Each structure stands twice: as structure tokens, then as C-alpha cells.
Amino acid sequence: MGAPLDIVVIGLSLRSAWGNGHATTYRALLDALEARGDRVRFLERDAPWYAQNQDAASELPGQLAIYSDLEELQDRHAAEVASADLVIVGSYVPQGIEVGRWAQRTARGIVAFYDIDTPVTLSALAQSRCAYLDADVITGYDVYLSFSGGPALETLQRHGAQMAVPLYCSADPNRYFPEERNADFDLGYMGTYSDDRQPVLERLLLRPAREWSEGAFVVAGPQYPESIQWPANVERIEHLAPSEHRGFYNRQRFTLNVTRADMVAMGFSPSVRLFEAAACGTPIVSDAWTGLDDLFAPEKEILIARSGAQVAHWLQRIPEPMRRRIGHAARARFLAEHTPAHRAQSLHSYFERAAARRSRAATAHVTHNRSTHHEHAYVPSNDRP
Structure with missing residues (x-):
């Protein structure tokens, strides 16, 4: 098991499962991450339909913060995004393109996109009408976590994803289990x-x-x-x-x-x-x-x-x-x-791969710069004035 991570998730909703499957997906994953010792902060854009249909607070893992608009997100949460080991931006986040660009500029750690709607996303991208993702933002993510596996991962790579990997949903076995009930x-x-x-x-x-x-x-x-x-x-x-x-x-x-x-x-x-x-x-x-x-x-x-x-x-x-x-x-x-613990382990593995990939790229960049510097600095003696 890897070292605990500081994780910030900017997602559609954690507090309400009304009309969406994102909330239960995030809850199961965050529960499993916290069980590993990770510290998770979830940032959710305020929306009246979720505010009016909130689930019990006891069901919510992580630390939840509500922001009203993009400006408040940037003003109030820049420090925690900058210092996090891993920042995850989810699909269908309002102003998702702008949120993604800001996260990529601000975060010093790994930045991932979690697409809980991959087939819908790819269809929208093909028609240039995806509200939360575009080609430039895709290439800026270190990891693309996809709800779809198989051929979808190759398609995402063609769209510019650096590291497209599957992260399927799950269900919390502490909440979902057999009970003796009448089969109504x-x-x-x-x-x-x-x-x-x-x-x-x-x-x-x-x-x-x-x-x-x-x-x-x-x-x-x-x-x-x-x-x-x-x-x-x-x-x-x-x-x-x-x-x-x-x-x-x-x-x-x-x-x-x-x-x-x-x-x-x-x-x-x-x-x-x-x-x-x-x-x-x-x-x-x-x-x-x-x-x-x-x-x-x-x-x-x-x-x-x-x-x-x-x-x-x-x-x-x-x-x-x-x-x-x-x-x-x-x-x-x-x-x-298929438990959330399996998904959390996969996420940690992807984080380590992305961090190693970034480290190799940084080393290669430094080596190239040094080589270029020496190349230009050296002047053969017979060419000196």
C-alpha cells in the first residue's frame, strides 16, 4: 500500500444522488480512499436541485465544501488545490473546461479527469459540443480516468489523453449486502x-x-x-x-x-x-x-x-x-x-504511474537543457578569434 495522499475532488455532486449516479460513485470511492488513510476534500458547485434533495449527512465521506461559482472556487480553494498530491476534476462539472484549465495551472501535484460519462463525452467531443471538456484541456490532464474500458481508451488517446485508464464504479459492501426480506x-x-x-x-x-x-x-x-x-x-x-x-x-x-x-x-x-x-x-x-x-x-x-x-x-x-x-x-x-477497495487501489496505482511518468519527463527535460547549454557554450579552439 502506497503512502497516504492529499486528494481534492471537484465533482458534480457528493451530497445528492437525485437524478444522477455520480454521488454514490464518489461516496464509495472516497470511503475506500479514506480507509487507506488518504485525506479527501470534495468541492461541489451549488445547485438548487441538489440543495433541495440532499441525502443524509451521515452518508457523506470526505470533507465537503460548496462553492457558488468559478470565482469563489478559485479564490477560496486555490491553496488546497495547489498543495494536493492529486486533484481530480469530474465530468459534468459546471464550467468544466474553465475549471480544468484552472486546476492544471494551479496544482503542483498530479491532475486527473474522472469521466463518469465516457460514451456521452466521446459522442459530444465528436460533435464539438462537450460543455466540460475540449481537446486542449484533455491534453493537460496527467491521467484520464474512464468509466469505460476496452476500445474507448484508445479513442481517448486519439483525442489527446496522455494516460487513459479504466476506473469503473462500484458499491460500498458495508451499505449493500443481502438481507432476509419478503420478495415483494x-x-x-x-x-x-x-x-x-x-x-x-x-x-x-x-x-x-x-x-x-x-x-x-x-x-x-x-x-x-x-x-x-x-x-x-x-x-x-x-x-x-x-x-x-x-x-x-x-x-x-x-x-x-x-x-x-x-x-x-x-x-x-x-x-x-x-x-x-x-x-x-x-x-x-x-x-x-x-x-x-x-x-x-x-x-x-x-x-x-x-x-x-x-x-x-x-x-x-x-x-x-x-x-x-x-x-x-x-x-x-x-x-x-469490484469493491471500492479495488477501485481505490487502482487509483493509487495510476497515481504512481503518472508521478513516475512526470518525473521521467522532468529528468529528460533537464538533461536536454544541460546538453543544449554545453553544446552552445563550447567553442573549438581553432574557431576562436
Whole structure:
């Protein structure tokens, strides 16, 4: 284990998980970093929708500071950014391009970008409309921490990333674990509404619900249009605070994972919900995408659905012992490879690689300057006047 680090994170939100998965991702990572002895400060831009939907303060690791605008960030937090061993700027931070440039100018330590939205970012960059990142800022980061692995890392390097590496999300095993509860629902889903996920939710949950009226289903998450026709056997929950997530998973016989279209196209882009459910030992039914089988073994640790008929068959036909085995196997895989402690160890390894890379570059620069100086200073005797 490396020496403890002083870390400053400038992220979208730590205090509120309303309508975003950033908060729970940051909380799990910060908890694990603090368990290693790291000192973490989280800087969050004030926003009314997060201020009005704050989670319990007891759920927040690290030291949280709220700033009102870019000027206040620069005035109040320059010293701690300058002195930190590692500064991390997250995706979707308001005025992210300006924040990134300031962090790169100010920090003396390693500066990293943590992209919790890599497929969305790459799509926006391709259209020159990314609000929090541009080509110049990308090249200024020492490390590019990506929510997507696989081919996305090569694409990021083509965009100028110096060191593109995967840092997947996770879930805190102290908060997410199996509980003996009544299975109130045969299948549930948790996620904020999005246009691209809705057709998959329709195919893999709403259609089976309509065709199996005896089944019990649930969908939790905000921003669903009033125009959606929910079957009578689908319960709707507008929002669940993170403190309620564990209970939600443990009340389901199966839980559904639905992935954003950009993430499906990119592959190797697991969502935080995948790891939360696995940590709870709840059997997961997921849509299909490249790289999923690198995380969990199909049919042994996860069920990959390509049709509503498949889902309906599993819900009604899988024997109870087999259902439990799938959930237990997913939890075992999570504990062996995907905990926040694993992610914190990866982050430390990336920090050490970036620091060594910077040290080598500095040494090469000094050596080159010395060589150039001597080259110009030396004048052969036969050329002297």
C-alpha cells in the first residue's frame, strides 16, 4: 500500500444522488480512499436541485465544501488545490473546461479527469459540443480516468489523453449486502428516465408485466413522462434515497439493469446499479453489451436478456435454488474483483504511474537543457578569434 495522499475532488455532486449516479460513485470511492488513510476534500458547485434533495449527512465521506461559482472556487480553494498530491476534476462539472484549465495551472501535484460519462463525452467531443471538456484541456490532464474500458481508451488517446485508464464504479459492501426480506416484486428497475433506455425498459419489463398479470413489478426513478402507460401490476416510486437502495434490491426476486444507448454502443461501460445489485446478491437480468461478460459470467453470475419472452421465462420458470445461486455467485464475483477497495487501489496505482511518468519527463527535460547549454557554450579552439 502506497503512502497516504492529499486528494481534492471537484465533482458534480457528493451530497445528492437525485437524478444522477455520480454521488454514490464518489461516496464509495472516497470511503475506500479514506480507509487507506488518504485525506479527501470534495468541492461541489451549488445547485438548487441538489440543495433541495440532499441525502443524509451521515452518508457523506470526505470533507465537503460548496462553492457558488468559478470565482469563489478559485479564490477560496486555490491553496488546497495547489498543495494536493492529486486533484481530480469530474465530468459534468459546471464550467468544466474553465475549471480544468484552472486546476492544471494551479496544482503542483498530479491532475486527473474522472469521466463518469465516457460514451456521452466521446459522442459530444465528436460533435464539438462537450460543455466540460475540449481537446486542449484533455491534453493537460496527467491521467484520464474512464468509466469505460476496452476500445474507448484508445479513442481517448486519439483525442489527446496522455494516460487513459479504466476506473469503473462500484458499491460500498458495508451499505449493500443481502438481507432476509419478503420478495415483494418479481422484477424491479431503478434509474432516471431517459429516451434511449425507455424502449429497452418497455421490452424487458413493461411487456412481461402486461403479459403476466399475476407478476409484481416496480420501477423507481424520477423524470418519467406522465404520458407513459404503466401496467396495473407495476408500482412506481418517484425517487429512492441511497439509504433505501439496499432494501429496494432485497425486495426483488430479480432486478433489471438497462444501459444507456451510448454505453451499449461503446461497450465495457458498467453502471453503478449493476454493482449495487450484485453486492446485495440480487440476481441481475441485463441488456446485452460488449464487455459485460468480462465482469460477470453469463448464466452463472448474470442473465443477459435479448427479449421480453426470455425475461418472462426466467421470472416464471427458474427454480428457486438456481435463482439464489446466480445471486450468490454475482456477489462473490463483486467481492473478489469490484469493491471500492479495488477501485481505490487502482487509483493509487495510476497515481504512481503518472508521478513516475512526470518525473521521467522532468529528468529528460533537464538533461536536454544541460546538453543544449554545453553544446552552445563550447567553442573549438581553432574557431576562436
